[in-house]
Amino acid sequence: MIGPGIKRGTAELAILSVLEEGPLHGYEMARRIEKQTKGALRFTLAALYPMLYRMEQRGWIRGAWETSQSGRRKRCYRLTPAGRKKLSPLRKEWEELFGALKRLTKVAHA
Amino acid sequence: MIGPGIKRGTAELAILSVLEEGPLHGYEMARRIEKQTKGALRFTLAALYPMLYRMEQRGWIRGAWETSQSGRRKRCYRLTPAGRKKLSPLRKEWEELFGALKRLTKVAHA
DNA sequence: GGCTTATATATAAGAATCTTACATGTAAGG
DNA sequence: CCTTACATGTAAGATTCTTATATATAAGCC
Numbered sequence: 144m145i146g147p148g149i150k151r152g153t154a155e156l157a158i159l160s161v162l163e164e165g166p167l168h169g170y171e172m173a174r175r176i177e178k179q180t181k182g183a184l185r186f187t188l189a190a191l192y193p194m195l196y197r198m199e200q201r202g203w204i205r206g207a208w209e210t211s212q213s214g215r216r217k218r219c220y221r222l223t224p225a226g227r228k229k230l231s232p233l234r235k236e237w238e239e240l241f242g243a244l245k246r247l248t249k250v251a252h253a
Numbered sequence: 254m255i256g257p258g259i260k261r262g263t264a265e266l267a268i269l270s271v272l273e274e275g276p277l278h279g280y281e282m283a284r285r286i287e288k289q290t291k292g293a294l295r296f297t298l299a300a301l302y303p304m305l306y307r308m309e310q311r312g313w314i315r316g317a318w319e320t321s322q323s324g325r326r327k328r329c330y331r332l333t334p335a336g337r338k339k340l341s342p343l344r345k346e347w348e349e350l351f352g353a354l355k356r357l358t359k360v361a362h363a
Numbered sequence: 364g365g366c367t368t369a370t371a372t373a374t375a376a377g378a379a380t381c382t383t384a385c386a387t388g389t390a391a392g393g
Numbered sequence: 394c395c396t397t398a399c400a401t402g403t404a405a406g407a408t409t410c411t412t413a414t415a416t417a418t419a420a421g422c423c
Contacts, residue, residue, distance in 0.1 A: 145350050151261035151380060151409075152352065161357035170400050180353035190381055192402060199377090215389060215400065234358060239255050241351055243290035244263065247272035248344060259378075261409060280371050300410060302373060307408090325371065325418055 154194045155203075156237060157184060159222065159230045162204060166221035169195055180194060192249050203229050255293050264304045266347060267294060269332065269340045272279060276331035279305055305330060312363075313339055 161167060166232045169242075177185050186194075198204045203226035207220045209224055222230075271277060271285045279301055287295050296304075306330075308314045316328045334341075344348030 145346050145353065149262045149346050149350055149386065152259045152344055153350070154380080155258065157352060157357055162418080168400075173390095176357065179357050180283065181356075183349050183353035184357070187382075188401075189383075189403085194380080196402095199297075213390065217400065236255050236259050237354060237358075239293050240259055240263070243255065243293035244266065245348060246291075247286065247289050247294070257410065258379080264409080278371075297411075298372075299374085299412075299414095304409080306373095323419065327371065 144184060149183070154186060154190070155198065156233055157160075157186070158191075158194065158198065159203065159226055159233065161231060162220060162222045162226070166219050168209075168217040168219050170217075198226075202226070243244065254295060254304065260294070263294065264296060264300070265308065266343055267296070267307065267338055268301075268304065269343065272330060272332045272336070273340060276329050278319075278327040278329050280327075280329075308336075312336070 144200045157176050158172060161172050161179070167175065170188065172189055173186050173188060195204065195206065199206055204220045205223050208216055209219045210216050210222055218239070267286050268282060271282050271289070272342055277285065280298065283296050283298055285300055301355055305314065309330070312333055314330045316330045316331050319329045320326050353358065
């Protein structure tokens with residue numbers, strides 16, 4: 144698994160990316176991210192929930208409480224237009240970072 | 254330039270990478286990193302110096318004071334064997350992160 | 364001589380993000 | 394009844410980043 148020090152800052156991109164495919168609640172986001180990255184990226188829930196809160200404050204995502212027929216409450220998040228607009232330049236920044244580190248350290252591309 | 258939030262954690266890799274080519278002092282490291290990444294990665298010196306100190310505490314680099322003939326003091330850092338050993342798995346972690354984010358968000362490779 | 368820019372290192376205060384540990388509660392299966 | 398999976402959160406602490414401030418030498422210019 145990818146070490147703790149490296150992951151910093153990936154949360155925003157990861158969350159916005161999984162939400163791009165459709166609304167999700169936090170617990171499910173964590174599972175999707177872990178599954179889609181084959182276990183390489185794993186967000187602890189204690190890191191995820193505060194992050195979702197902060198991103199909602201910034202207006203990139205919007206959460207709504209839902210109670211399923213079974214009675215369990217979930218907070219379902221979806222991208223706001225601002226969040227969708229944020230995604231494109233954010234991806235571009237990551238691409239730049241990849242390119243910069245590649246030039247610097249010869250990190251191979253998977 | 255790459256935004257502040259994204260850069261977190263890149264310092265270790267960047268520093269170890271530029272030191273792999275030979276001993277350097279802090280100020281010059283900052284210039285090399287900026288130049289070699291065409292300005293994409295830019296470490297402020299206030300972030301660099303404490304980082305160098307921490308990496309020295311961990312035994313990855315070793316600094317030695319040098320006084321040039323002009324009388325200016327520099328702290329010249331070089332990789333320790335431990336630092337050299339650290340570089341390879343660190344690169345591997347970054348590669349994994351790149352791959353994981355690529356799968357997750359379809360970030361194109363530069 | 365005096366001014367500015369580049370070189371060179373460092374600390375302080377504060378913000379952001381991550382970690383582990385703690386806390387709560389429902390649902391499903393054995 | 395007990396355990397595992399689901400689902401959300403808070404608290405304390407560590408790490409790393411930011412901007413701002415401080416010091417000091419060297420080189421070039423007027």
